[in-house]
Amino acid sequence: MDYSATTPVKKEVLDAMIPYFTENFGNPSSLYSIGLKSKAAITEAREKLAHLIGADPAEVFFTGSGSEADNWTLFGISDKLKAKGNHIITTKVEHHAILHSCEFLQKHGVDVTYVGVEKDGTVDLKELENAITDKTILISVMMINNEVGTIMPIKEIAEIAHKHGVLLHTDAVQALGNTPINVKEMGIDLMSMSAHKIYGPKGVGALYIRKGVNPSNYIHGGAQENKRRASTENLAGIVGFGVAAELAEKNLENHIKTCSELRDYFISQVEEKIPNVYINGNRTRRHPGNASITFEYIEGESILLLLDSVGVSVSTGSACSSASLTPSHVLTAMGIPVERIHGTVRFTVGDFTTKEDIDYVVENLVKIIARLREISSVNEKEGWK
Numbered sequence: 292m293d294y295s296a297t298t299p300v301k302k303e304v305l306d307a308m309i310p311y312f313t314e315n316f317g318n319p320s321s322l323y324s325i326g327l328k329s330k331a332a333i334t335e336a337r338e339k340l341a342h343l344i345g346a347d348p349a350e351v352f353f354t355g356s357g358s359e360a361d362n363w364t365l366f367g368i369s370d371k372l373k374a375k376g377n378h379i380i381t382t383k384v385e386h387h388a389i390l391h392s393c394e395f396l397q398k399h400g401v402d403v404t405y406v407g408v409e410k411d412g413t414v415d416l417k418e419l420e421n422a423i424t425d426k427t428i429l430i431s432v433m434m435i436n437n438e439v440g441t442i443m444p445i446k447e448i449a450e451i452a453h454k455h456g457v458l459l460h461t462d463a464v465q466a467l468g469n470t471p472i473n474v475k476e477m478g479i480d481l482m483s484m485s486a487h488k489i490y491g492p493k494g495v496g497a498l499y500i501r502k503g504v505n506p507s508n509y510i511h512g513g514a515q516e517n518k519r520r521a522s523t524e525n526l527a528g529i530v531g532f533g534v535a536a537e538l539a540e541k542n543l544e545n546h547i548k549t550c551s552e553l554r555d556y557f558i559s560q561v562e563e564k565i566p567n568v569y570i571n572g573n574r575t576r577r578h579p580g581n582a583s584i585t586f587e588y589i590e591g592e593s594i595l596l597l598l599d600s601v602g603v604s605v606s607t608g609s610a611c612s613s614a615s616l617t618p619s620h621v622l623t624a625m626g627i628p629v630e631r632i633h634g635t636v637r638f639t640v641g642d643f644t645t646k647e648d649i650d651y652v653v654e655n656l657v658k659i660i661a662r663l664r665e666i667s668s669v670n671e672k673e674g675w676k
């Protein structure tokens with residue numbers, strides 16, 4: 292129940308990858324035949340990923356991760372456009388790959404505005420537009436929020452950005468394969484992606500860079516990725532990303548339908564069987580697999596641990612801050628009171644989740660919540676102590 296943290300590699304993906312570890316191991320930069328074969332495999336993967344997002348293959352650059360694509364964008368654009376300005380606009384609910392990179396840039400002379408969100412996690416468009424100055428060079432807003440699943444109005448944000456001559460980047464790591472994406476129709480200038488969230492391998496990502504946009508390089512060295520991202524390619528990983536993208540395109544409609552039906556079934560069961568719960572995020576403009584649920588009067592961490600003991604994996608707040616007790620920055624920005632944030636759990640379903648799995652989770656969750664509330668030092672009558 293944690294597909295937004297990562298996904299298993301699909302069998303078709305793994306099967307396509309294996310030969311590129313062994314017999315087809317050539318360096319794609321080598322000029323002899325096994326090198327050329329590797330180069331051709333990368334070209335094919337690039338075409339598949341480009342097709343999924345409506346881009347030209349020459350606009351897709353493989354990276355080492357979604358985080359790297361985010362870093363490249365922020366560092367590369369702020370360097371490239373420093374003569375024009377030093378102001379970046381992003382939101383309070385971005386992934387840490389954006390937020391922590393922005394904090395780093397702030398120490399190096401870049402001004403960053405963090406725009407707030409509505410109660411459902413949607414970026415406040417008025418506040419966003421009002422934040423634009425003549426020094427603004429980039430707006431970065433994620434396509435789908437990883438904690439609460441809210442889908443952001445990227446096309447409208449692109450229109451606002453372009454009206455003011457500003458570039459738009461979107462972190463689409465959670466969106467890829469979970470909602471239709473067409474970079475041209477949506478007006479996206481740069482877009483981050485990652486393979487391991489779409490049934491591909493970990494450690495490979497990509498950045499879409501619209502033709503004519505030229506962020507400075509971030510990884511320096513050899514001439515790979517059309518001289519824009521050095522380092523010997525993660526050949527098998529890229530091949531796997533290509534196949535995962537192809538499958539995501541083929542299955543998109545069915546994936547969205549199946550996941551959202553399972554997710555809605557899960558939510559309705561929880562609402563029916565467990566009192567004092569709140570569903571966070573937008574109920575309709577939402578990631579098909581995401582259910583972010585607050586259970587009043589108890590700690591999400593306790594729920595996580597007890598679910599783990601019956602073989603169910605979930606996360607609290609954001610996966611990255613699960614080890615700490617700082618309340619989630621996303622739920623905080625949405626105005627959710629801190630005691631409710633502590634009782635929030637993120638469940639995400641995916642292609643291998645079944646109705647039986649959901650029934651098993653609900654059955655255990657009902658018992659776990661009842662038990663935790665019984666021993667909790669807080670309850671409905673007394674409130675939080």
Ligand SMILES: *Cc1c(COP(=O)(O)O)cnc(C)c1O
Pocket residue numbers: 295355356357358359386388433435436437462463464465484485486487488494495496
């Ligand atoms: C997972 C995730 C990332 C990071 O991608 P990696 O490939 O794991 O580095 C970035 N942004 C969002 C929204 C994510 O969900």
